[in-house]
Amino acid sequence: MxxxxxxxxxxxxxxxxxxxxxxxxxxxxxxxxxxxxxxxxxxxxxxxxxxxxxxxxxxxxxxxxxxxxxxxxxxxxxxxxxxxxxxxxxxxxxxxxxxxxxxxxxxxxxxxxxxxxxxxxxxxxxxxxxxxxxxxxxxxxxxxxxxxxxxxxxxxxxxxxxxxxxxxxxxxxxxxxxxxxxxxxxxxxxxxxxxxxxxxxxxxxxxxxxxxxSEKKSTSYAEFIDVGIFNSIDVSDISSKIQKFLKRNGVSFEDIDVVILGRNGDHRFDKYYDEIQNGIFSGKSQLGFKHMVGENNAVSSYAFWMGAKILKEKKIPENFKLNTLNCDVPQKILIYNQYLGRNHGFILLQSL
Amino acid sequence: MKGVAVTGMGIISAIGRNLNENHLSLKNAKNGITNPEILSTQHSHLPVGEIKLSNAELATILNLPENHSYTRSALLAVHSVKELLENSGYDQFPEGTGFISGTSIGGIDKTEQHFYDYSENPEYRKYIQAQHPGFTTEKIAEYFGLNGFVTTISTACSSSANAIMMGAQMIQSGKLKRVIVGGSDCLTKFTLNGFNSLKILSEEKSLPFDDDRAGLNLGEAAGYLLLEAEEYTSGRSVLGRVSGYGNANDAFHQTASSENGEGAFKAISKALNKAGLSGSDINFINAHGTGTRNNDLSESVALQRIFGKNIPAFSSTKGFTGHTLGAAGAVEAIFSLLSIQYGEIYPNLNFKTSMKETGLDPVTSIQNKEINTILSNSFGFGGNCTSLIFKKDE
Missing domain, CATH: 3.40.47.10 (Thiolase/Chalcone synthase)
Structure with a gap:
């Protein structure tokens, strides 16, 4: 490809x-x-x-x-x-x-x-x-x-x-x-x-x-590297699933600069995000978006839009921050989203 | 192109509850069109291809607990995937088996049954999410413990043909080693009234490709195929191969097909190109042939544009099963593979008079001959046109 x-x-x-x-x-x-x-x-x-x-x-x-x-x-x-x-x-x-x-x-x-x-x-x-x-x-x-x-x-x-x-x-x-x-x-x-x-x-x-x-232009936003979907994952397996997904792209979790997370305030299922926010991505800039734009089945496309903008403009938007960590030159972004603990999606984007 | 191996299949339709029953009905020209008995509707005079098993009977066959939340499409799908599993030679689907299901309306049967119940009756609220096609797919995935790559394609009447196409591409790209593909749709008041409001339902048994055709009969079915990467096929029985596929958009009208059959023409051309075949290599065409004035003419024109004067033997099997919407592509893929397996061409039922515009005659009685290559067409609303090519395993 x-x-x-x-x-x-x-x-x-x-x-x-x-x-x-x-x-x-x-x-x-x-x-x-x-x-x-x-x-x-x-x-x-x-x-x-x-x-x-x-x-x-x-x-x-x-x-x-x-x-x-x-x-x-x-x-x-x-x-x-x-x-x-x-x-x-x-x-x-x-x-x-x-x-x-x-x-x-x-x-x-x-x-x-x-x-x-x-x-x-x-x-x-x-x-x-x-x-x-x-x-x-x-x-x-x-x-x-x-x-x-x-x-x-x-x-x-x-x-x-x-x-x-x-x-x-x-x-x-x-x-x-x-x-x-x-x-x-x-x-x-x-x-x-x-x-x-x-x-x-x-x-x-x-x-x-x-x-x-398929062609990079001077006006391109970012590179779309990979995407993966999983119908169901146990909370305890979420970190290893993400790492496996990153690994198939030759990327380690430490290489990720920004994670955009689908936290939606449902305390029954936000534990998937807790797991990685407090775990593998604890030292990374963490962003949410559903407190801004709400939840729906296709809203991860909004996160993709955010990711593209962040990588092009090299700026972490304040309104979306979940923690205080910043990143001056964001290069790799992981988007992770799920709904009601099912249908987990990972998207990897990279700066040009 | 050698094509992607099909190593298992399962089906339930108005002409049979498994492969064998479907095959016998096809062979004996026995249709499954009746008045609706299971579907409760005011339009009980409209003939349909109905599976004569109630949801409760299906749930019993599948050993589901009393409080299950399977939609009818999910019940039919699980029934057919069970058969697929049995003839695939696996006890259970190996880890990493993907699942792509096509459906036009998913679980909207539950929405129309309980639309007025939800606010007062909490017991029905388990079906609120069922309206959306992904729910039905998840129920099927749950039954078989499929927890990885699971998705749904909903492109109206080409849904399951597209699921087969995508599955073949997933195998060829190496993204998956094994994937269940196909589709399921049940009869609902929503679709029956919808097609009726479009005035394209026939009050008699449908007459695909006939000059006097007056519309389609709706049907319900589920059909699934197992596709596997080459390294898993040694010593297994390969039922046939998906060797070509193509999807194109007619870009003409939301529901009507163009006069020159542009979308169909492009989809067939793409499929031939992908398979590395020319029109003369096709032994038989399982046509979309719904029995509507518009589709059958548009499809005939597209066939003339592709094949010129040498159109291969063709027939539509919708006279047997009714138009099973999102499941039709998978049902007809399975019929195509049966044709290849048994060297039989199944007839286009009810045909008498060729269309004035094209003068084309489909096959009207069963024929026995060696079939190596079949083209199968599925076209849907939104201008969605898909063609698949199946080949004998050599």
């Missing part, structure tokens, strides 16, 4: 982009966080926008921005990770079907409910007939798409791949996540997430897309 470079990036989350530069973060008093609305009209026709769910809107916007950032017109492949897919349309069709007891139904929301609607809509908009897959594996949906990126880059004709993660919220379906304990029972402010010491987390919507290329 050729080396893979991050050549274009774009994200939408509940925080404005400048939170990375130190802007005071948005504080939400609700446990369900909505993504900030960007100027979608600048890149999507209003007539199209009206029909689009949030996931499609956010994804199409980020896709166009990430391609523009890399100066790429049409990628060779489009890969999307989305754990929950187009929930808003699914909820609409489900509600209409149940309420009408299977009466006469409009097909629009059914058409837009399939999980690969996002990937299909991006292809349609770009008129891109290349390889196009959608992965829906809970918190490793985006990581799965990254693995397919590696497979596609084995073809020497493949130069650019658009890859991203997206998840949206919808009223009832996201609301159900309070009932089964995924969302905290008590209302908390996002910035206090890590002091909550209770079960559950805060759920959000976000999208982040990237243009990955």
């Amino acid at each position: 050729s080396r893979v470079y991050i050549n274009g990036i774009s994200s939408i989350s509940p925080q404005p982009e400048r939170v990375f530069e130190g802007l005071e973060p948005h504080v939400s008093k609700e446990n369900i966080l909505h993504a900030v609305d960007l100027n979608y009209k600048s890149v999507i026709k209003p007539i199209m926008l009206r029909r689009m769910s949030k996931a499609v809107k956010m994804s199409l916007y980020c896709s166009k921005m990430a391609l523009k950032d890399a100066n790429v017109q049409i990628p060779d492949a489009i890969l999307v990770g989305t754990g929950q897919g187009c929930m808003q349309d699914t909820e609409k069709f489900m509600g209409n079907m149940l309420d009408s007891e299977e009466g006469l139904l409009s097909p629009t929301s059914f058409i837009q409910s399939t999980h690969n609607t996002v990937g299909g809509q991006i292809a349609l908009d770009l008129n891109c007939t290349g390889h196009n897959l959608t992965f829906t594996q809970n918190s490793v949906s985006f990581e799965s798409a990254l693995i397919d990126t590696q497979l596609q880059f084995e073809d020497p004709d493949v130069e650019n791949i658009l890859v991203g993660g997206v998840d949206e919220t919808s009223e009832k379906f996201t609301g159900f996540q309070t009932l089964d304990g995924q969302i905290k029972k008590e209302k908390i402010r996002n910035i206090n997430l890590y002091n909550s010491n209770t079960p559950g987390t805060i759920i959000s919507e976000s999208a982040a897309f990237f243009t990955l290329g």
